[in-house]
Amino acid sequence: MLTDRDRERYSRQILMDRLGEEGQERLKSSTVGVFGCGGLGTITSLYFAAAGVGRLVLVDSQKPDLSNLNRQVLHWEKDVTEGVSKAESAKYKLSNFNRDIVVEAHTAMVTEDNIEEFFGETDMVVDCLDNFESRLLLNRFCIETGRPMVYAAVHGFYGQLTSIIPGKTPCLRCIFPESPPPEPFFPIIGVTPGVLGLLEATETIKNIVGLPGTLRGELLIVDLLSYEMGKVKTGFDNQCSVCGKWRK
Amino acid sequence: MADFTEDQIIRYSRHIVLPQVGGKGQKKIRESKVLLIGAGGLGSPAGYYLAAAGVGRLGIVDQDEVDLSNLQRQILHRTADIGRPKTHSARDRIIELNPDVEVVPYQTSLTSDNVMEIIEDYDLVVNGCDNFPTRYLLNDACVLADKTIVDGSIFVFEGQATVFKPHVGPCYRCLYPEPPPPGMVPSCQEAGVLGVLPGIIGSIQAMEALKLILEIGEPLIGRLLLYDALATEFRILKIRRDPDCPVCGDNPTITELIDYEEFCGLRPARC
Ligand SMILES: [Zn+2]
Numbered sequence: 001m002l003t004d005r006d007r008e009r010y011s012r013q014i015l016m017d018r019l020g021e022e023g024q025e026r027l028k029s030s031t032v033g034v035f036g037c038g039g040l041g042t043i044t045s046l047y048f049a050a051a052g053v054g055r056l057v058l059v060d061s062q063k064p065d066l067s068n069l070n071r072q073v074l075h076w077e078k079d080v081t082e083g084v085s086k087a088e089s090a091k092y093k094l095s096n097f098n099r100d101i102v103v104e105a106h107t108a109m110v111t112e113d114n115i116e117e118f119f120g121e122t123d124m125v126v127d128c129l130d131n132f133e134s135r136l137l138l139n140r141f142c143i144e145t146g147r148p149m150v151y152a153a154v155h156g157f158y159g160q161l162t163s164i165i166p167g168k169t170p171c172l173r174c175i176f177p178e179s180p181p182p183e184p185f186f187p188i189i190g191v192t193p194g195v196l197g198l199l200e201a202t203e204t205i206k207n208i209v210g211l212p213g214t215l216r217g218e219l220l221i222v223d224l225l226s227y228e229m230g231k232v233k234t235g236f237d238n239q240c241s242v243c244g245k246w247r248k
Numbered sequence: 249m250a251d252f253t254e255d256q257i258i259r260y261s262r263h264i265v266l267p268q269v270g271g272k273g274q275k276k277i278r279e280s281k282v283l284l285i286g287a288g289g290l291g292s293p294a295g296y297y298l299a300a301a302g303v304g305r306l307g308i309v310d311q312d313e314v315d316l317s318n319l320q321r322q323i324l325h326r327t328a329d330i331g332r333p334k335t336h337s338a339r340d341r342i343i344e345l346n347p348d349v350e351v352v353p354y355q356t357s358l359t360s361d362n363v364m365e366i367i368e369d370y371d372l373v374v375n376g377c378d379n380f381p382t383r384y385l386l387n388d389a390c391v392l393a394d395k396t397i398v399d400g401s402i403f404v405f406e407g408q409a410t411v412f413k414p415h416v417g418p419c420y421r422c423l424y425p426e427p428p429p430p431g432m433v434p435s436c437q438e439a440g441v442l443g444v445l446p447g448i449i450g451s452i453q454a455m456e457a458l459k460l461i462l463e464i465g466e467p468l469i470g471r472l473l474l475y476d477a478l479a480t481e482f483r484i485l486k487i488r489r490d491p492d493c494p495v496c497g498d499n500p501t502i503t504e505l506i507d508y509e510e511f512c513g514l515r516p517a518r519c
């Protein structure tokens with residue numbers, strides 16, 4: 001149920017015919033997992049908090065360092081000095097930003113054995129990661145538990161994005177049969193994860209509220225230098241080791 | 249890189265390793281002075297990302313105080329900031345994020361009396377204020393003073409962004425020569441908006457500002473980027489300078505600034 005304060009706080013979006021009080025209630029009663037509190041995760045979680053997503057579960061194993069601050073807008077110089085973890089740093093800012101939502105922070109290494117503990121109660125999970133190994137772990141968990149997830153990745157001025165709906169769309173392993181090589185120090189301008197993180201937040205909110213036009217079976221390619229934006233159809237891999245058997 | 253401290257080199261290292269930026273580019277970013285019009289839905293993400301990128305000076309013009317209903321999209325302000333001048337909470341947030349940035353707050357509306365003086369000190373103007381009087385006033389002032397505007401606007405599920413570079417591409421009046429007469433504006437009621445939409449457009453405005461500062465990529469001069477959040481689609485429309493434009497045309501008729509009235513008369517101009 002929305003309170004009078006909710007009605008005032010979210011008035012600009014409740015005014016939208018396609019969202020309304022019903023859509024706002026769906027946002028309020030939903031739990032969204034944010035896996036990674038870096039360039040993508042800080043901006044998605046900030047806009048989830050702004051939109052009134054009722055409960056956020058933030059998971060990241062790291063602490064911010066100076067080289068993160070060109071893009072990870074919830075981490076500040078003092079967090080680097082004090083050595084706060086990224087999940088806790090984000091939680092602190094988000095709770096101050098919107099006291100009406102619940103923010104959970106987990107500073108932990110996620111493995112196959114413990115992933116359920118973190119994301120087992122979420123309605124959706126947003127992939128805000130920077131390495132393919134963790135992405136595949138999340139992909140498998142979401143396929144096996146029937147949970148939608150939103151994927152985005154960034155590099156330099158470029159990014160890509162899609163929604164993965166178990167049983168309905170190809171999974172991440174279908175789309176990328178080969179894992180790209182790890183690149184721990186990739187070049188990036190802050191706005192790129194900004195735009196991609198906001199597109200992820202939009203996808204998630206549209207999925208929760210039930211709005212049309214989500215990227216199902218399509219990969220959006222973003223080029224911020226030229227704005228040549230395109231969509232590529234993604235296909236099921238019948239041999240997919242992750243989602244193959246679940247589709248049968 | 250001699251004049252960056254070791255900490256600054258680490259802070260901006262992810263930019264510096266980009267061939268489009270490098271040490272030279274980072275220096276250009278640091279020497280740049282950007283004026284944000286509005287610390288609202290568009291100005292918030294633009295302010296965050298310009299500050300994170302390390303711009304030297306960020307001016308912020310806004311006349312409003314923070315209201316609870318702003319927080320659904322204006323991420324520079326927190327619950328505790330309700331009632332405070334927006335330029336003050338914006339300044340606090342930006343300095344927490346990056347103390348290297350010099351923030352100059354202008355807690356005022358733009359008028360024909362102050363606009364020339366305010367824009368004079370800046371290389372670029374990022375406009376996040378979507379009301380007719382400010383749009384026309386700012387456009388005319390920037391044509392007269394030869395300042396580039398990175399423009400953004402939103403309506404329900406649709407957003408737009410473009411760059412008005414005087415005499416190189418079109419200006420706002422090339423597209424809309426005169427404001428509509430007051431009776432023709434159907435309603436000044438605030439329309440509904442999803443917070444993420446100004447988020448995306450404001451971030452793209454920051455990207456355009458950085459592209460102009462760095463002189464890289466293809467900035468949106470003479471091009472209008474359209475984003476449809478419902479269909480998740482981006483499109484580009486070509487837009488042209490009008491040689492008969494009353495302000496940037498070959499024989500301009502507007503040579504002085506005009507203060508237009510706020511059409512609905514119910515509430516002051518808002519960003
Ligand atoms: Zn698959």
Ligand SMILES: [Zn+2]
Pocket residue numbers: 418419420421422423489490493494495496497
């Ligand atoms: Zn013109």
